[in-house]
Amino acid sequence: MAEISKNDWFYEYFTETAKFGIKIKEHLVDTKSEFQKIDFYDSYEYGRFFTLDGFIMLTERDEFIYHEMLVHPPMAVNPDIKDVLIIGGGDGGAVRELLRYPGIRHIDMVEIDKMVVDLCREYLPQTACRLNDPRVSLHFCDGIAFVRNAQESYDLILVDSTDPVGVGEGLFSQAFYEDCARLLAPGGIMINQHESPYYEGDAREMERAHKKLSSVFPVCRVYQFHMPTYASGHWLFGFASKDREPLCFDAQAWNALGLHTDYYNTELHRGCFALPNYVLRRLAEAKSEQDGS
Numbered sequence: 001m002a003e004i005s006k007n008d009w010f011y012e013y014f015t016e017t018a019k020f021g022i023k024i025k026e027h028l029v030d031t032k033s034e035f036q037k038i039d040f041y042d043s044y045e046y047g048r049f050f051t052l053d054g055f056i057m058l059t060e061r062d063e064f065i066y067h068e069m070l071v072h073p074p075m076a077v078n079p080d081i082k083d084v085l086i087i088g089g090g091d092g093g094a095v096r097e098l099l100r101y102p103g104i105r106h107i108d109m110v111e112i113d114k115m116v117v118d119l120c121r122e123y124l125p126q127t128a129c130r131l132n133d134p135r136v137s138l139h140f141c142d143g144i145a146f147v148r149n150a151q152e153s154y155d156l157i158l159v160d161s162t163d164p165v166g167v168g169e170g171l172f173s174q175a176f177y178e179d180c181a182r183l184l185a186p187g188g189i190m191i192n193q194h195e196s197p198y199y200e201g202d203a204r205e206m207e208r209a210h211k212k213l214s215s216v217f218p219v220c221r222v223y224q225f226h227m228p229t230y231a232s233g234h235w236l237f238g239f240a241s242k243d244r245e246p247l248c249f250d251a252q253a254w255n256a257l258g259l260h261t262d263y264y265n266t267e268l269h270r271g272c273f274a275l276p277n278y279v280l281r282r283l284a285e286a287k288s289e290q291d292g293s
Contacts, residue, residue: 002054014231033115040123062228067093068264069225074189076254081155087143089160090116092128099130107136114140147179155185159192174212181216190240197279198232207286213240214287223272
């Protein structure tokens with residue numbers, strides 16, 4: 001739930017009794033697509049940002065954290081990644097980061113809502129700047145149906161989804177994860193948006209996702225990053241593979257690429273998989289429920 005106060009503050013409610021606010025300069029876009037409510041704002045502290053159904057998707061100031069941590073860990077683990085599938089990612093940030101690697105051959109980006117992509121191209125060129133690259137194919141359709149029917153194989157699948165409500169709900173199902181596993185090439189990796197461990201509602205969704213992933217992938221790990229504008233600021237990604245461990249990577253080889261990053265580095269790569277005890281307990285409980293089912 002979100003609200004705009006009389007003195008031009010945007011508020012997103014993390015729970016019924018906790019909210020996050022950004023003072024806005026201008027409400028740039030106020031519209032609805034076939035799928036969701038879409039708003040773009042300009043703010044004093046975070047630059048431009050957009051929301052879907054009242055939830056902040058990204059801001060110009062901190063989007064680099066999310067996109068670097070989505071893309072660079074799997075690229076460091078498997079430097080031979082060439083073919084990539086992105087489910088969601090309509091802002092274009094994941095594509096931008098992937099195309100910094102010369103070895104990327106092709107990206108299929110599947111976004112259900114074309115209006116999101118069109119508006120991000122207009123108002124957020126910072127993230128959408130590489131969507132016209134010839135290596136990128138845009139598919140405006142349901143990601144669940146796309147992976148169910150696809151026959152191609154991918155070295156990397158990025159599930160860059162909204163929260164598990166509305167149009168994003170099916171991207172957290174076990175059937176969807178099974179279809180993704182089928183599409184992964186040997187050595188392939190899947191990264192999924194894994195929610196926050198802090199507020200109870202988000203933490204339950206984290207547990208549900210981990211339980212389902214653990215039943216599908218032999219390697220199922222969770223890593224953390226700090227996202228100022230997401231609920232609690234403590235957010236997670238899931239790392240899933242049939243045969244790749246996330247801490248088995250060549251840090252020297254990645255560093256030799258000379259990529260400039262503002263958040264990710266190879267020391268952080270090692271550290272981000274070390275989780276707080278309260279998170280470890282909930283993940284262990286979720287996995288034990290799966291093992292016992």
